[in-house]
Amino acid sequence: MLVARITLAKTDANCLDCPIRHRAVCASCTSSELEELNRIRQYRTWKAGETIAWAGENMSFVGSVVTGVATLSSTLVDGRRQMVGLLLPSDFLGRPGRGEVSYDVVAATETTFCLFQRDQFERFLSKSPSIAKELLEKTLDDLDSAREWMLLLGRKTAREKIASLLVMMARRDGALHRNEPGDGLVFPLHITREAMADYLGLTVETVSRQISAMKRDNVIQLMDTRTIRVPDFNRLVEQSAASSGFEDAHHALPETTAKRA
Amino acid sequence: MLVARITLAKTDANCLDCPIRHRAVCASCTSSELEELNRIRQYRTWKAGETIAWAGENMSFVGSVVTGVATLSSTLVDGRRQMVGLLLPSDFLGRPGRGEVSYDVVAATETTFCLFQRDQFERFLSKSPSIAKELLEKTLDDLDSAREWMLLLGRKTAREKIASLLVMMARRDGALHRNEPGDGLVFPLHITREAMADYLGLTVETVSRQISAMKRDNVIQLMDTRTIRVPDFNRLVEQSAASSGFEDAHHALPETTAKRA
């Protein structure tokens, strides 16, 4: 498997060494707050394909993705499925004040969470304005992403959907690592074609066909089925039918900017 | 025009008389907090069709819808448009900490907002945990709605989309008024067929055809083009392909529950 198997000790590691220290909900905590979080947090890892929580189930934990990728998805009674969110490192899972989870949460790759008992976290939340602020900020970002995705689902063509997904993956990957673009941008997809289809509101067949078509047109190359090389990132962005709004001003192009880690 | 023309004096009215007093971000404010809000708030009304803010523009206000309906929508460079949110009374517009608005905001009907200067609101927000909590709560609700809509956009058929929209409109209407179901449920749509199409990721033609088809099948009746009568609400819900999850447990069926006003 391609995914780095970083295995973190459940309690040993310190928040200060945490890879998502500066990007998760705890980003702006004071050191005394961090100490308290450090005491009540727990790491837990799910293997690729494992279900972390079922829609409707009660979940007593909330927390952040430390490493890996997890998906949020909804299902209609007849089995049609739509992914409604992607959890990447530093993303938060769980809703303070509500145990019941609204979507199936599945580990797409091996995924490690930094978890808190929900009631403990809620108590902490009500004491700590900084974490409340970060959580609101994150939720607003999630809302923006969800709405951007609505535009994609409602109005973009299959080709544009695939391009948009690749752009997003490249950006989110670039925000973590830092891709020095020597001979193009290379990044991993992490997810299966089926997961892509679920995310984009397409079928696997259409995803596969469009990827083949983009390969033929030399917009992308496949190192292997899950690793994309993009010779010309701008060309890819063009094909994604980026919206005329200015939402993207808040995202980082992998080459140009990256949140300081 | 069908919309009630409640015209509120800009500064006269008191928060205590506000129609959204118990459902807006200020719902759980203390009376001293309310007094302060009362001093810094302003009512402002937009006529149907007027643009409240353009995507990318800087907006120095945030606030809540008091009466009316406004839409949030994104546009692709070539003009394809997708509505990404609907603002009904008590819904909040604006993002603390960011002036730039991500979507076009348009008054679908005559719409009155209760507005605050953004910096004033932010100052208030950082002092008032109760309003911060409400805002987080609202944002999480918005996120849930957006995700439910993603499922609709990605996976539902035209028929199911229309049914879902009608169910939503009926519910949101029912949460405000209280429909005593004598001879079926009657509610106004407020929005044009075009707005419906924008919301559902369809064309006007398809919206119109599906509405005609549902009329033919006696799932709905039209009192006039914008007023729907539903003889059997459950039948409508069935046609909406409600998801197998449990998200709906948090919404009120018009007949069964309604938030106390």
Added chain:
DNA sequence: ACGCGAAATTGACATGGATCAAGGAAGTTC
């Protein structure tokens, strides 16, 4: 190295919704 199952690709065909086009209904202006 072999074989198995899952994932991905490709082809042939079907269809739901878009597009193009025309006309009707309802509200507004002079």
Added chain:
DNA sequence: GAACTTCCTTGATCCATGTCAATTTCGCGT
């Protein structure tokens, strides 16, 4: 109350994507 304009409906046709089916490739365990 005639002429617009905007909104809505309906019909005919087309095409992007879904569906069904077969085959290939890849990853992994033995």
